[in-house]
Amino acid sequence: MTTKDAIDLGEFQFESGESIPSLEVAYETYGEFTGDNAVLVCHALTGSAHVARRPDAGGETAGQARAWWGDVVGPGKAIDTSEYYVVCANSPGSCYGTTGPASENPETGEPYGTDFPPVTVGDWTRAQRRLLDELGVGRIHAVVGGSVGGMNVLDWLRRYPDDVERAAAVAAAVRLDAQCLALDTVARRAITSDPNWNGGHYYGGPEPEDGLARARQIGHIMYLSKKSMARKFGRRSAGREAVREEPPDPAAAFFPYREVESYLDYQADKFTDRFDANSYLYMTRAMDDFDLAAGYESDADALAAFEGELLVLSFTGDWHFTVEQAETLAEACRETGVDVAHHVVESDHGHDAFLVEPEKVGPPLSELLSTGLGGRTISDTDSDTDESESFAPVHTSLFSE
Numbered sequence: 001m002t003t004k005d006a007i008d009l010g011e012f013q014f015e016s017g018e019s020i021p022s023l024e025v026a027y028e029t030y031g032e033f034t035g036d037n038a039v040l041v042c043h044a045l046t047g048s049a050h051v052a053r054r055p056d057a058g059g060e061t062a063g064q065a066r067a068w069w070g071d072v073v074g075p076g077k078a079i080d081t082s083e084y085y086v087v088c089a090n091s092p093g094s095c096y097g098t099t100g101p102a103s104e105n106p107e108t109g110e111p112y113g114t115d116f117p118p119v120t121v122g123d124w125t126r127a128q129r130r131l132l133d134e135l136g137v138g139r140i141h142a143v144v145g146g147s148v149g150g151m152n153v154l155d156w157l158r159r160y161p162d163d164v165e166r167a168a169a170v171a172a173a174v175r176l177d178a179q180c181l182a183l184d185t186v187a188r189r190a191i192t193s194d195p196n197w198n199g200g201h202y203y204g205g206p207e208p209e210d211g212l213a214r215a216r217q218i219g220h221i222m223y224l225s226k227k228s229m230a231r232k233f234g235r236r237s238a239g240r241e242a243v244r245e246e247p248p249d250p251a252a253a254f255f256p257y258r259e260v261e262s263y264l265d266y267q268a269d270k271f272t273d274r275f276d277a278n279s280y281l282y283m284t285r286a287m288d289d290f291d292l293a294a295g296y297e298s299d300a301d302a303l304a305a306f307e308g309e310l311l312v313l314s315f316t317g318d319w320h321f322t323v324e325q326a327e328t329l330a331e332a333c334r335e336t337g338v339d340v341a342h343h344v345v346e347s348d349h350g351h352d353a354f355l356v357e358p359e360k361v362g363p364p365l366s367e368l369l370s371t372g373l374g375g376r377t378i379s380d381t382d383s384d385t386d387e388s389e390s391f392a393p394v395h396t397s398l399f400s401e
Contacts (some may be wrong), residue, residue, distance in 0.1 A: 001294050002054050002081075003029040006097055009130050014092075018117035021106055024132050026097025027089040028054070030073070030081035036189070038137045039079055039369065040128060041088040042145030042152035043068065045219075045283050047273055048096035051088040052081060064106035068148075071358035078362030079369065084141065091152075092127050093282035095117035101278035102203065114200030119282050119384060121290045125155045129163070135383065139163050142369055146170035146354040147321065148287040154303075154329075158292065161305040168311040170361065171318055171354040173325035174292035180320060183222055183285045187215035191277050200278050212277040213268035220267050225317035225350035232261035241309055274328070292329075299332035311368045311378065312342040313354070313361065341373045341380040 012023035028049040031037075041051050053066075060199075071085055073079040090098040091173075093116070101116040132140065143154040143164050150172020156164055157330040176184075194211030196202055224232075227266040237256035244257050296302040304381060310333055314326035323344055333340035345360045354361055367375025 001030075001032055002052075002088065003027075004049075004054065007131060007134055009134070012123075012127065013125050014117040015120045020099065020117065022099070022125060023092060024097075024099050024103075025089050025092070025127055026132060028052075029088075029089060029135070030054075030086040031084055033085040033135075033137065036141060037084045038132070038140045040140050040143045040156075041069070041073060041079070041086060042131070042143065042149035043088060043091065044145075044147035044149045044325075045287060046271075046280070047093075047149070048094070049088045049090045049098075050096075052086065054078075059353050068355065070367065072158065072362050076365040078358070080145065080366070082347060087132065087135065087137070087139075089128050089131050091124040091283070091286075093123075093182075093279060093286065095276035095279040098277070099125075099399075101200065101282060102276045110117040111201075111203040113203065114278060114281075116282070117230045117279070119286050121123065121151050121155050121286050124152050124286070125159050128152075128156075129160060129210070130235065137139045137369070141164065143166065143170070144168040144170070147172060147351065148283075148290070150290075150321075151287065151290045155290070157306040157308075157310065158296070158302040161303075161307065162319065164306070164308050165366055166309045166311075167306075168242065168365055169326075169329065170311060170313040170323050170365075171315060171351055172312075172329075173321045174329050175290060175388050176288055177325070180222065181288055184288050185220055187218040188281050188284060190214035190218070191273060194277075197277065200276075200281075207272075208277045209272045212272050212275070212280060213265075215277075215280055216271040216275075217264040218266050220264060222320050223351040225319065225348055227317060228349035228350050228352075229260065229342060231348075233258065235262060238262040241302070248334075288357040298335075299329065300336040303333055303338050304336040306338055309339045309373045310341075310366070311373060313345065313364060315345045315347045315349070315351070315353040317348040318351045318353060330381065339373060342382065343379050344381060 006024050009023045011017040026049050030052050036176045047068045050067050051069045053070045081364050090096040092099045095102050101112050105112045128248055143156045150169035153167050153169045191211035194208035197208040236259045238259050292302050293299045312326050314328050315321045330340050330342035343364050344388040363377040367377050
């Protein structure tokens with residue numbers, strides 16, 4: 001059984017202190033709830049509630065053309081919807097059905113634009129908790145998420161530690177490092193410097209598509225590794241059928257239009273058709289703001305109340321959320337006595353590995369849900385010091401030599 005719906009949670013006060021009179025949350029559910037088999041999946045930056053394939057959905061949900069984790073979540077998959085009741089909700093501030101900047105402000109009859117309150121990862125967690133309450137779900141068997149969705153998972157563990165039995169933070173970190181903060185800053189400025197941005201009140205007129213396109217291109221570079229880019233594109237020129245719409249300057253026409261340029265342009269065009277520029281600003285700021293230790297003495301202190309099991313999954317080629325950052329999280333858990341395993345996946349796909357390598361992501365997630373951290377496919381850096389140290393230098397920054 002699958003459900004695609006939206007629910008009005010009524011008035012919602014954000015962590016900023018600002019409120020809106022009505023927060024509508026778009027969500028999808030898969031499987032049957034038996035009382036103790038709920039699994040909450042938290043989506044990444046530009047994801048939606050459409051986490052698994054839906055035979056009755058025509059392949060599309062709220063502008064997202066395909067299920068973003070369809071090879072991991074579904075009947076017979078790692079997160080088996082024939083066994084678990086899977087819930088995925090679109091986060092506040094996004095644009096896939098949940099109230100955000102593009103939504104109508106009931107007090108004015110116009111889109112909120114940048115009058116929408118600032119949004120945090122904590123706001124996502126609180127909205128999910130209220131949604132689960134409405135669905136009759138109390139304690140959840142597991143909460144799972146990748147990238148900033150993994151930060152969402154960590155916020156669940158510090159905010160509602162008694163509500164979670166098991167958790168998986170995939171390709172995530174306790175906070176962003178300075179390099180990623182800087183790149184997100186440039187991406188946002190690409191949007192806000194677009195002449196059509198109009199202070200965020202562009203709805204009904206020309207939209208800041210060029211700025212959003214540049215922001216997305218920066219994001220795609222962050223998600224790939226040096227090795228994966230070399231393998232996919234190298235320095236090859238694009239085929240004759242791939243032609244620049246218009247060279248950025250007259251001299252550019254002399255030089256080849258490379259495959260990597262063509263790829264970035266194609267991804268940007270697709271993205272501007274499906275995502276809202278203001279939502280990109282709001283979602284990246286929420287990610288940048290997250291710090292597990294905020295309000296606590298340390299990361300360990302923030303997790304001290306969680307008595308369940310946490311699987312930390314990292315990828316050697318990921319320089320966005322590195323193996324070292326994942327190990328910092330695992331060490332914080334060990335310090336405070338949280339049952340944790342840091343499972344490192346050998347991959348040169350970069351940050352996108354958690355989306356494109358289900359054969360590596362699926363087995364440890366499946367065993368976490370079924371048997372816990374003792375599953376045979378789950379490894380832990382703490383169990384072999386030499387092995388864990390060998391992972392440290394593998395990742396390389398895209399911009400370092």
